[in-house]
Amino acid sequence: MSLPTLQVLDPLRFERADILKRLNVASRALAELKGVAASIPNQNILISTLTLQEARDSSAIENIVTTQDDLYREEEASEAAGTAVKEVLRYRQGLQTGFARVRDSGLLTLNTILEIQQQLECNRAGFRKLPGTALRDGAGRLVYEPPQDANEVLRLMGELERFIHDEPPFGVDPLVKMALIHHQFESIHPFYDGNGRTGRILNVLYLVKERLIDIPVLYLSRHIVRTKPDYYRLLQAVRENDAWEDWVLYMLDAVATTAGETIGTIQAIKDLLQRTKQRVRDGYRFYSQDLINNLFNHPYTRVEFLQNDLGVSRLTATRYLDALAGDGVLDKIRVGRNNYYVNRPLFDLLRRGEP
Numbered sequence: 001m002s003l004p005t006l007q008v009l010d011p012l013r014f015e016r017a018d019i020l021k022r023l024n025v026a027s028r029a030l031a032e033l034k035g036v037a038a039s040i041p042n043q044n045i046l047i048s049t050l051t052l053q054e055a056r057d058s059s060a061i062e063n064i065v066t067t068q069d070d071l072y073r074e075e076e077a078s079e080a081a082g083t084a085v086k087e088v089l090r091y092r093q094g095l096q097t098g099f100a101r102v103r104d105s106g107l108l109t110l111n112t113i114l115e116i117q118q119q120l121e122c123n124r125a126g127f128r129k130l131p132g133t134a135l136r137d138g139a140g141r142l143v144y145e146p147p148q149d150a151n152e153v154l155r156l157m158g159e160l161e162r163f164i165h166d167e168p169p170f171g172v173d174p175l176v177k178m179a180l181i182h183h184q185f186e187s188i189h190p191f192y193d194g195n196g197r198t199g200r201i202l203n204v205l206y207l208v209k210e211r212l213i214d215i216p217v218l219y220l221s222r223h224i225v226r227t228k229p230d231y232y233r234l235l236q237a238v239r240e241n242d243a244w245e246d247w248v249l250y251m252l253d254a255v256a257t258t259a260g261e262t263i264g265t266i267q268a269i270k271d272l273l274q275r276t277k278q279r280v281r282d283g284y285r286f287y288s289q290d291l292i293n294n295l296f297n298h299p300y301t302r303v304e305f306l307q308n309d310l311g312v313s314r315l316t317a318t319r320y321l322d323a324l325a326g327d328g329v330l331d332k333i334r335v336g337r338n339n340y341y342v343n344r345p346l347f348d349l350l351r352r353g354e355p
Contacts, residue, residue, distance in 0.1 A: 003147060003156055003187055006163050006180050011171045019176070022252040026175055034213050036266050045273070045296045046217050046266060047096070049350060054219030055091035058200045063227055064088065068351050072300040073340060077251035087120075091197055094119040098205050099216045108202070108209045110161050116201055120194040127153050127190045135189070144239060146189035156188045164171060168277065175208040178203055179251035183238055200224070217262060223254040268349050269296070276343075279329065286320050295330070298341045299347045 027103065040046055052071055059066070066084045094116040101112040118124055131148040131288035147153050165180060172180075185199045204216045224231050227250075234250050237243040273296055281287045294301055294309045306317040321341045331342040 005156075005159050006184055007159075007168065007170060009170075009180070010021075013245060014172050014176050016328070019245060019248055019252070020210065022249055022256065023173055023175060026256040027173070027253045028211065029256045029263070030175070030207070030212055030218065033218060033259040033263050033266075036263050036270075037213070037215060037217050040266065040273075042293050042296075043215050045293065047099075047215055048297045049269070049299065050217050050219065050262070050265070051092050051095055051348075052088070052214075052279050052352060053096065054200075054204075054221050055088045055220035057219065057225050059084070059088045059091055061200075061221060062196055067309060068347070069300075072298075072347065073335060073338075084165065090120050090122065091201075094198075095201050095204070095216060098201055099208060102205050102208050104208065106315065108161075108164050108205055110157055112197065112205075113157075117191050117194045117198045118198055121191075125192055127157060128192055133189060134158070143236065144187075146187060152344055153188060153190050156184075157190050160184055160188065169264075174207070174212060175252060175255055176248055178206050178255075179248045180244070181206060181237060182251065183244075183247055186235060187239060217266070218259055218329070219257070219262070220254045220258050222261070223258050227254075265349065265352070269346070272345055272349060276329070276345075280324070283327065284320075284323065287321075291320065295324075295343050296346060299343045299350065301330075301343070302338060302340060 037043065037046060056066055056068070056071060064084050064087045066088050071083050071088055097119060098112055098116045101115070102108055127150070129150040131149070133146055134142055135144045135146070136218060137143050147156060160181065162168075163177075163184075170177065171204050182199055182203055186195060189195050191198065200221055203220055204213070204218055207213050207218060208216055220250060230250060234243070234247045236248050273292070276295065277289075280292065288310065291306070292314050294306055297309075298305050301321070303314055303317045303321060306312070306321060307314055310317065310320075313322075315317045321330065322332070325341055331344045333340050333342060
């Protein structure tokens with residue numbers, strides 16, 4: 001099968017009233033999200049916590065299922081106990097690596113896409129070189145056969161890279177363009193494994209590239225988990241019936257819904273951050289902003305995490321955390337050989353609205 005290039009689409013197809021209406025809603029929600037995220041003094045708090053939410057939900061679409069507790073108890077994929085946890089933590093690593101590349105260069109290149117997939121799958125297989133890839137449903141029926149020839153895959157990915165960077169210019173709104181890019185990437189299916197998760201990472205990185213958001217905190221995966229049958233049905237409808245407009249409407253709904261939910265989450269994190277900061281500042285002589293940052297960067301923190309962040313001894317870090325746990329600011333729990341100090345209000349907030 002030979003896929004057409006996106007440039008052959010007529011941009012006027014997306015000037016329909018229903019698309020423009022939903023585009024307006026999605027754009028306003030995204031602009032509000034950008035402003036709310038910028039109001040958090042330490043944006044690493046959002047990156048470290050919300051990135052893991054996206055990693056979990058995106059992996060769930062591929063039936064890689066983990067619990068929130070397992071994820072927040074682990075920090076590095078190489079040290080994680082379970083296979084699913086390793087997979088999700090590698091997703092977060094790939095997303096953060098991609099964000100760093102796009103932030104520093106302003107570009108979303110094939111090299112960045114390859115690097116993301118390498119981190120997800122822990123291999124350097126690169127783009128598909130051998131035929132035989134086919135997408136099947138749960139009953140084993142063929143749903144879609146992506147391009148098989150290695151040269152065709154490479155050609156299409158090169159064209160997609162140029163389309164991402166608007167070469168030649170394609171006159172649609174970036175949110176519409178994001179929907180087109182995502183569909184084309186999934187239809188090229190350039191890798192042996194990890195296409196779905198890589199494609200969902202590209203969504204948020206494209207919005208960073210276009211400066212519609214400053215940090216990668218718009219995550220569409222939760223909406224896709226909730227509407228999984230529609231997601232796959234509409235992907236296929238474009239291939240079979242050229243139904244691009246319905247696909248774009250779906251993706252615009254996903255942006256608007258996800259942005260609205262994320263705004264609520266960030267505002268709740270901000271309020272909790274201020275309350276916790278006030279409580280610790282008023283009640284403990286060892287208060288510091290670095291301490292507060294630690295409790296919000298790590299919903300499940302440990303003595304060694306605090307040691308590293310504050311530059312204090314293990315004994316001092318233990319004393320600080322035990323004091324906070326003794327007064328109910330944190331919950332102290334033991335799992336295996338490790339003690340964890342849980343920021344329970346933050347953890348419960350992050351779990352809110354799970355699919």
